[in-house]
Amino acid sequence: MSNRPYIVGNWKMHGTRAMLAEARAIDRAAERLIKVEVAVAPPFTLIHATRKEAELIGIGAQDCHPAEGGAHTGDISAAMAKDAGASFTIVGHSERRADHGESNTLVKQKAEAAIEAGMGVIVCVGETLDDREAGKAEATVGRQLKGSLPEGEGVAEQVTVAYEPVWAIGTGKTPTPEDIVAMHKHIRAKLVEVYGEDGAAIRILYGGSVKPENAAEILSGKEVGGALVGGASLTAESFLGIIIAAAGDGEE
Ligand code: PEP
Numbered sequence: 001m002s003n004r005p006y007i008v009g010n011w012k013m014h015g016t017r018a019m020l021a022e023a024r025a026i027d028r029a030a031e032r033l034i035k036v037e038v039a040v041a042p043p044f045t046l047i048h049a050t051r052k053e054a055e056l057i058g059i060g061a062q063d064c065h066p067a068e069g070g071a072h073t074g075d076i077s078a079a080m081a082k083d084a085g086a087s088f089t090i091v092g093h094s095e096r097r098a099d100h101g102e103s104n105t106l107v108k109q110k111a112e113a114a115i116e117a118g119m120g121v122i123v124c125v126g127e128t129l130d131d132r133e134a135g136k137a138e139a140t141v142g143r144q145l146k147g148s149l150p151e152g153e154g155v156a157e158q159v160t161v162a163y164e165p166v167w168a169i170g171t172g173k174t175p176t177p178e179d180i181v182a183m184h185k186h187i188r189a190k191l192v193e194v195y196g197e198d199g200a201a202i203r204i205l206y207g208g209s210v211k212p213e214n215a216a217e218i219l220s221g222k223e224v225g226g227a228l229v230g231g232a233s234l235t236a237e238s239f240l241g242i243i244i245a246a247a248g249d250g251e252e
Helices: 017-030 044-053 078-084 094-099 104-116 129-133 137-148 177-201 212-219 236-247
Strands: 006-010 037-041 058-061 088-091 120-125 159-163 203-207 226-229
Touching (some): 017 037, 017 236, 037 088, 044 058, 104 137, 137 177, 159 177, 177 203, 177 212, 212 236
Parallel strands (some): 006 226, 058 088, 088 120, 159 203
């Protein structure tokens, strides 16, 4: 695992080619911000063009189908996303779990397919507000990890986990720093349970209303290895504010 904080922008269903200017600006700045590993996950339609515009930052997909190919109208396989220029894919985002009824089993199949295709994966987990209020946040996240994490020889090296409380995504609300650290600790323990020693090196990102103003505090939490950023990754200005906060003491 790299010790550099890993800051990943999830553009969701935003962006036409006009947005490539943002990717270019992020990429130029990344040249100076070498203490931080930066990536963006644009919509499928922009992966190829973003890869061409941005030379330094990582480019990822937001999802993939578990099959290698076949009669799946409208879907994209991991190999296709990779061919377009993605080196990793997000799987199990709560919006996909909610909008498309994705189960832990399906998320795991997608993660395994992506790794098989030679990509890294960011596996998303996170509790609902009901879970948290009922004191079930850790149990929910533990269940999601158990069901969603890919299995197989050497796969841990390709895995990043994103802890994204559903109630914090796009709402401007965040858990307390103590709650973020407690959940990261819980996730770390589960990763070691699943992968043994290799689980100790997996990066765990926090996601949910990360902004330039709160990034430094969130990223300073023990075991917080970076951030998955939605809304605030859509302009270079706000995304760079988060990357600069992650760099800690400036730009080198
Ligand atoms: C996300 O969707 O992954 C996310 C964290 O969104 P936001 O930063 O907008 O809360």
